[in-house]
Amino acid sequence: EVQLVESGGGLVQPGGSLRLSCAASGFTLSNYWMPWVRQAPGKGLEWVANINEDGSKKYYAESVKGRFTISRDNAKNSLSLQMNSLRAEDTAVYYCARDAGNYYGSGTLFDYWGQGSLVTVSS
Amino acid sequence: EIVLTQSPGTLSLSPGERATLSCRASQTVSSSNLAWYQKKPGQAPRLLIYGASSRATGIPDRFSGSGSGTDFTLTISRLEPEDFAVYYCQQYGAFGQGTKVEI
Numbered sequence: 001e002v003q004l005v006e007s008g009g010g011l012v013q014p015g016g017s018l019r020l021s022c023a024a025s026g027f028t029l030s031n032y033w034m035p036w037v038r039q040a041p042g043k044g045l046e047w048v049a050n051i052n053e054d055g056s057k058k059y060y061a062e063s064v065k066g067r068f069t070i071s072r073d074n075a076k077n078s079l080s081l082q083m084n085s086l087r088a089e090d091t092a093v094y095y096c097a098r099d100a101g102n103y104y105g106s107g108t109l110f111d112y113w114g115q116g117s118l119v120t121v122s123s
Numbered sequence: 124e125i126v127l128t129q130s131p132g133t134l135s136l137s138p139g140e141r142a143t144l145s146c147r148a149s150q151t152v153s154s155s156n157l158a159w160y161q162k163k164p165g166q167a168p169r170l171l172i173y174g175a176s177s178r179a180t181g182i183p184d185r186f187s188g189s190g191s192g193t194d195f196t197l198t199i200s201r202l203e204p205e206d207f208a209v210y211y212c213q214q215y216g217a218f219g220q221g222t223k224v225e226i
């Protein structure tokens with residue numbers, strides 16, 4: 001059974017840092033691109049970043065570029081999101097997901113999601 | 124940058140009725156890259172449709188997708204109580220703003 005479990009969320013002051021982790025199981029992590037997607041309170045889904053199978057390619061939304069860093073450790077079946085210089089507008093539930101686009105002949109599709117980790121940026 | 128615009132913002136319907144949700148892209152996109160998700164409060168998003176018209180594993184056949192070019196549609200043929208949720212279209216890193224289907 002595919003499982004994605006996020007951890008590391010919490011309350012942080014503006015300007016602070018936080019590191020989210022996503023533990024993957026039930027599939028071979030090294031075969032998939034992996035994204036982070038967030039949802040701010042009362043807002044829609046927003047793609048944050050993604051990383052290719054071996055970690056050599058990383059892409060970021062403009063809203064987080066230069067502040068967030070996505071990484072992965074395939075040997076440990078884990079995905080991470082290092083968030084620095086956090087702002088109030090980064091407050092959201094952060095989801096890791098599995099991108100199975102390559103297996104469905106589609107560019108990008110997220111077929112499994114974690115339950116999310118809440119990040120609150122407030123003083 | 125592709126922008127996806129969903130309409131209507133909110134759809135008020137009753138169980139058993141048909142729901143038609145629209146997703147319009149700011150430029151032509153490949154149908155193979157268009158997906159739809161269902162999101163309920165406190166739950167993770169669920170993949171419904173990929174490649175514009177293919178149902179994901181385990182998705183009931185009352186959900187169907189269609190469209191090409193810039194205009195895509197998600198149809199729920201007969202609403203069940205569990206279908207009341209927010210629906211998002213997606214193409215690569217872009218999500219639409221969502222359509223809420225409410226009772």
